[in-house]
Amino acid sequence: MPTGPTPTPPPLLEARDIHKSYRSHRVLTGADLTVSPGELVAVVGENGAGKSTLLKVLAGTLTADSGEVRLAGTLGYCPQDPVLNAGLTVEQHLRYFAAAYRLPTLDRGDELLDILRYESYRDTAVGELSGGTRQKLNLTLSLLHDPDVLLLDEPYQGFDWETYLRFWDVVDDLRDRGKAVVIITHLVFEQDRFDLLADLTDGRITPRTASKEDHRAAL
Template identity: 75%
Template sequence: MTVVREAVLEARNVHKAYGRHQVLRGADLRVEPGQLVAVVGENGAGKSTLLKALAGTLPIDRGTVALSGTLGYCPQEPVVNNSLTVEQHLRYFAAAYRLADLDRAHELMRVLGCAAYADTFAGALSGGTRQKLNLTLALMHDPDVLLLDEPYQGFDWETYLRFWDLVDDLRTRGKAVVVITHLVFEQDRFDALDDLVDGRLARRTTPEDSHAPA
């Protein structure tokens, strides 16, 4: 018997067009607590548009997006100011999130291997380190739902593995994670994989699905 839990993030019949170019044509997505979902699509398929719609940073033309709990959003392009140091970014975001301290942020920096860059200006960071900062800013308030757009782009192998350790910890604590990517290397890491084709999402059958009881 399959147990259906309440969704922490749900999009229904989402449409979005830029002028006459229809990008999303009725996309549906359902994510449960503790679930890791990949949205896979080729370049230009509308993956980033979908993620922005889910994050609420892009108005949709039709449909609904419902979120239960707090949100963390990590866009593909790091949202950083080149004239601020890493530590200054942490303090500004902590104020925005109304956090009492930076303990979680500093822990994330240590896990991702970039704690040594606290006093470095963002403009002097490598692409991979900027992405680590980007991920830290999205995670430092311990959100219930995390939206990631190509999150491990520019990571070395060690950081890539540390990233998955972080994701495993989030899932263990009931957090939901959605990863937008053009290519999935390790499909067995995900609970569900949705292909974005012609503006709609179609769920693949995962190895877990094929062995699940009816």
């Protein structure tokens, strides 16, 4: 029997007409964003453009003045400034977050410690870690429950080159498994990694480039 075209999967994340102001300062003025399974999106903006505000609204930690955010599945959120306890070790953070997510094991955490190469710091207090290693832990905690949608705010600042490459290995694995990833950044080094690259300007999101597939076809 002939079959029709494969139906397009519904988006994992949708934001429609998001507005947010701080007193008289309008930050988001009708931002729209749609992210599908297996899609990697970068939202690029200058400092003060509202990138972190947008991500907080998408993550549900900040209420928009108007508009709607729809999420299908579980969410992981990696803020720019790690929310960590300086007196607790890496291991203790993993165990507390695993308990919060009701995870039966630390298998995913162990895997990420190995991938990001900071297993030797498992018993080290966060206050003694370098900024780059704290960022590794920040990323690990956001991925511990294997979320369907991952929101990242300037995720690779402080990473050395090897960690930067391993970060992309993690992201590629997420995409291959149908996860959606949104990266908020002020600078993009490798545009062809992304399925969608968009600018946050004057409170709105505007696509900048064609999809990754179109980019490759044009080479």
